[in-house]
Amino acid sequence: MKKSLLIVVVVLFVSVCAFAKTQIRVSGWGNTTEEAALQEMVDVFNASQDEIEAVWEPIPDFSKQIKVLLSAGTAPDVFFCDIAWFPELAGQNAFLPLDLYIKKENYDVEAFYTPLVDAFKMNGRLYGLPKDFSTLSLFYNKAIFDQYDVEYPEGQMSWDRLLEICEEFKSKGYDTPLTVAADFNRVIPFIKSNGGELVTEDLNTAITEPAAREGIEFYCDLVNRYQVAQEPANVGGEWIGDAFGKEKVAMAMTGPWTLGVLREQFPNVMANTGVVEMPMQKEPATMIYTVSWTINRNTQHKEAAWELLKFMTDAGQQIFVDRTGVLASRKSIADNDTDPMKKAFYDGAAYGTPWSVPTPSGVFAEANDQINSRLKDLFYGKITYDQAFEEIKDHYMSWVTAE
Amino acid sequence: MLLKAKTREALIGYLFAAPIILSVLMFEFYPIITAVFYSFTQYQPLQAQQLNNTIVPEDTLSMNLMVFPDEPGLTVESLQDDFDLEFFIETDVGITLSERQREALQYFNTERLLTDFLEGKLKEEVSIKDFMSVYLKREANLFVKYKPKIVGLENFAKLLDDQYFWLSLKNTVVYTAIVVPIQTFLAVILAVVANRGIKGRQLFKIIFFLPAVTSSAALSMIFKLIYAKPGVLNKLLNLSVDWLQNPSTALIAIMIMNIWSTAGYFMVTYLAGLQNIPKSLYEASEIDGANFRTRFTKITLPLLRPQILFVSTMGIIGCMQVFDQIYFLIKNMRNITLAFYIYRNAFEYSKMGYASALSMVLFALILIITFAQKKFIKEESYF
Numbered sequence: 107m108k109k110s111l112l113i114v115v116v117v118l119f120v121s122v123c124a125f126a127k128t129q130i131r132v133s134g135w136g137n138t139t140e141e142a143a144l145q146e147m148v149d150v151f152n153a154s155q156d157e158i159e160a161v162w163e164p165i166p167d168f169s170k171q172i173k174v175l176l177s178a179g180t181a182p183d184v185f186f187c188d189i190a191w192f193p194e195l196a197g198q199n200a201f202l203p204l205d206l207y208i209k210k211e212n213y214d215v216e217a218f219y220t221p222l223v224d225a226f227k228m229n230g231r232l233y234g235l236p237k238d239f240s241t242l243s244l245f246y247n248k249a250i251f252d253q254y255d256v257e258y259p260e261g262q263m264s265w266d267r268l269l270e271i272c273e274e275f276k277s278k279g280y281d282t283p284l285t286v287a288a289d290f291n292r293v294i295p296f297i298k299s300n301g302g303e304l305v306t307e308d309l310n311t312a313i314t315e316p317a318a319r320e321g322i323e324f325y326c327d328l329v330n331r332y333q334v335a336q337e338p339a340n341v342g343g344e345w346i347g348d349a350f351g352k353e354k355v356a357m358a359m360t361g362p363w364t365l366g367v368l369r370e371q372f373p374n375v376m377a378n379t380g381v382v383e384m385p386m387q388k389e390p391a392t393m394i395y396t397v398s399w400t401i402n403r404n405t406q407h408k409e410a411a412w413e414l415l416k417f418m419t420d421a422g423q424q425i426f427v428d429r430t431g432v433l434a435s436r437k438s439i440a441d442n443d444t445d446p447m448k449k450a451f452y453d454g455a456a457y458g459t460p461w462s463v464p465t466p467s468g469v470f471a472e473a474n475d476q477i478n479s480r481l482k483d484l485f486y487g488k489i490t491y492d493q494a495f496e497e498i499k500d501h502y503m504s505w506v507t508a509e
Numbered sequence: 510m511l512l513k514a515k516t517r518e519a520l521i522g523y524l525f526a527a528p529i530i531l532s533v534l535m536f537e538f539y540p541i542i543t544a545v546f547y548s549f550t551q552y553q554p555l556q557a558q559q560l561n562n563t564i565v566p567e568d569t570l571s572m573n574l575m576v577f578p579d580e581p582g583l584t585v586e587s588l589q590d591d592f593d594l595e596f597f598i599e600t601d602v603g604i605t606l607s608e609r610q611r612e613a614l615q616y617f618n619t620e621r622l623l624t625d626f627l628e629g630k631l632k633e634e635v636s637i638k639d640f641m642s643v644y645l646k647r648e649a650n651l652f653v654k655y656k657p658k659i660v661g662l663e664n665f666a667k668l669l670d671d672q673y674f675w676l677s678l679k680n681t682v683v684y685t686a687i688v689v690p691i692q693t694f695l696a697v698i699l700a701v702v703a704n705r706g707i708k709g710r711q712l713f714k715i716i717f718f719l720p721a722v723t724s725s726a727a728l729s730m731i732f733k734l735i736y737a738k739p740g741v742l743n744k745l746l747n748l749s750v751d752w753l754q755n756p757s758t759a760l761i762a763i764m765i766m767n768i769w770s771t772a773g774y775f776m777v778t779y780l781a782g783l784q785n786i787p788k789s790l791y792e793a794s795e796i797d798g799a800n801f802r803t804r805f806t807k808i809t810l811p812l813l814r815p816q817i818l819f820v821s822t823m824g825i826i827g828c829m830q831v832f833d834q835i836y837f838l839i840k841n842m843r844n845i846t847l848a849f850y851i852y853r854n855a856f857e858y859s860k861m862g863y864a865s866a867l868s869m870v871l872f873a874l875i876l877i878i879t880f881a882q883k884k885f886i887k888e889e890s891y892f
Binding site: 169170173174176177178179194195198199200203205206209229230231288337339340341342403404406408467469471472475476478479482483486488501504508 | 551553554555556557558559561562563565568569571572575596599600601603604605670672673737738739751753754755756757840841842843853854856857858859860
């Protein structure tokens with residue numbers, strides 16, 4: 107009788123211990139390759155832990171979903187935060203500050219590229235560790251260049267040279283050498299390269315100033331005036347990288363995520379692809395897109411979440427970089443990354459602009475939509491530059507201030 | 510049983526209906542009422558959970574002061590010098606303070622907090638509202654539940670100045686004005702055709718009805734391919750127009766798609782109506798020498814009146830709320846509809862209050878149009 111009671115107690119104890127693992131939910135997004143890599147990272151983390159069990163829960167349409175989940179109090183414990191909407195969520199205190207853990211453990215944030223860490227700071231607090239980053243570079247298809255006997259583009263070539271190459275293609279009967287999107291973030295390198303700024307000191311827009319304006323006009327002229335570039339959908343591609351992979355264009359300005367897609371879906375094109383730094387006018391410019399690992403302020407398992415964060419930005423990042431071809435945010439991992447195709451992207455980190463426009467409300471989404479809509483109108487000649495810039499100037503503040 | 514049979518029966522009836530009543534109350538009434546309320550506020554969804562979050566006060570203070578309580582030589586006075594209460598509450602505890610809450614901070618017992626910190630009494634994890642109620646001497650009730658800032662009619666006033674509100678309203682009205690008459694009439698024709706004794710009419714019915722049972726996401730994807738620049742439509746017409754990207758054709762493209770996909774659904778309604786028209790009327794008219802056209806305009810159409818009213822009402826409501834096709838296919842702000850603009854404001858621009866105000870306008874608009882329509886087209890019966 108006593109013995110069986112003991113067994114029952116022991117069994118109960120063991121099962122309680124087994125269930126006592128702290129479970130933390132991890133969410134983000136990614137294409138199929140990235141998701142498989144993330145699942146592997148979580149599995150490797152779980153295998154290294156006795157106390158913590160992480161569960162990977164991908165969320166589609168993440169940026170909208172996460173806001174809904176956060177306001178309902180059901181958001182995951184650890185999730186990705188894109189630099190583009192970091193200011194809004196951080197401004198509403200959605201993230202747990204990491205400063206205490208960094209101080210307690212003397213955690214070395216210097217191990218990451220500084221602009222990437224600074225991008226996730228607000229009010230003197232650090233809210234995320236950079237997961238990885240991307241920059242934009244110019245992709246070109248050597249086979250098409252050879253076929254039309256056009257000289258390959260060089261890194262940091264001038265805008266005039268870019269136009270020259272395009273017009274040479276056109277004169278030789280290749281109609282659309284370049285694909286561009288009506289996306290404000292793709293225009294920013296052209297603004298910055300010409301010495302323009304995005305915002306003024308009082309957070310009003312600076313893109314209507316002459317230097318920025320010239321950059322935007324050059325970008326739109328490629329489509330409307332010189333007619334050497336088209337939107338990807340116009341040439342039969344889903345997005346820029348897709349149009350490039352399907353060999354609908356000879357050149358495209360896109361990020362390292364395109365390398366992974368080319369490798370998997372268009373291996374023949376990949377073999378003929380060259381990547382050089384973005385074209386420039388007065389100074390070199392590119393975009394830096396980055397995503398961080400952040401902890402939900404609402405989490406019940408703060409310490410466990412921090413453990414996961416440390417793993418994900420170290421051994422985890424190694425797995426992710428190896429499998430997906432993104433750029434490592436941790437310098438030691440980046441140093442080991444000697445893929446020649448990635449060189450132009452890493453080089454861009456030195457002078458790139460993080461994709462985040464400071465606004466009074468922390469929300470740039472509305473202004474982004476409004477500007478993109480006008481870019482599209484400019485592509486199709488629906489409005490003149492004067493109209494577009496005047497409208498932007500008049501309404502900008504109402505797009506970036508809270509209700 | 511003490512209850513009367515009738516009461517009992519009623520009770521049992523309600524019991525059976527309870528699931529639907531409850532779900533309507535929960536998922537229809539409650540959201541509608543809250544949306545009305547939010548339209549007068551600056552509701553910020555991300556702040557809704559702030560007071561429910563938990564903190565370990567000791568950690569939070571350590572982070573703010575950058576000292577740990579067991580470090581030697583710390584006194585309440587020395588800590589107080591570096592302590593910025595408002596910054597501590599807003600950034601480290603994590604409450605976006607309203608004006609009233611900011612004022613209430615004058616009742617915060619900083620001394621007690623710092624004393625407890627040094628005595629190591631703050632190691633327990635607590636919810637932020639409990640934390641505030643302990644250290645606020647007065648007005649702790651301001652920190653119990655998130656209350657959105659009430660702005661009265663400000664959201665509605667802002668509507669008038671919003672160029673995209675007018676644009677989306679115009680698009681919605683144009684869309685409805687074109688789609689509803691065509692789809693209503695086309696459905697009548699489809700129904701009459703499908704109702705005649707032609708060969709393979711079952712097959713036609715299936716073909717016409719098929720779009721109605723296909724998910725609109727799938728339809729959108731198919732039409733995306735059809736409308737693409739290298740797509741089927743351009744090949745057939747020998748054109749090179751990017752139907753969905755070009756701001757002047759995009760809305761028309763969506764209209765065509767929607768007419769095609771809903772006409773079959775409404776056809777079924779008319780088919781039911783056609784079954785109700787007595788054959789004798791047609792026979793009598795035939796004897797009188799009426800041709801097909803006269804029979805259609807003098808018998809079929811008038812007797813289908815109740816169905817036409819129903820179809821046009823449902824059509825108007827559906828068109829005014831058109832969202833999914835716009836969401837999937839339209840990339841241009843020039844071609845957005847009101848429902849889509851509401852979604853954008855609520856979930857992308859974080860202007861929940863403004864979005865609620867917009868949805869009130871849409872609601873009022875649909876209500877007025879439907880009432881007007883009911884008044885002008887009388888639902889008479891001929892039998």
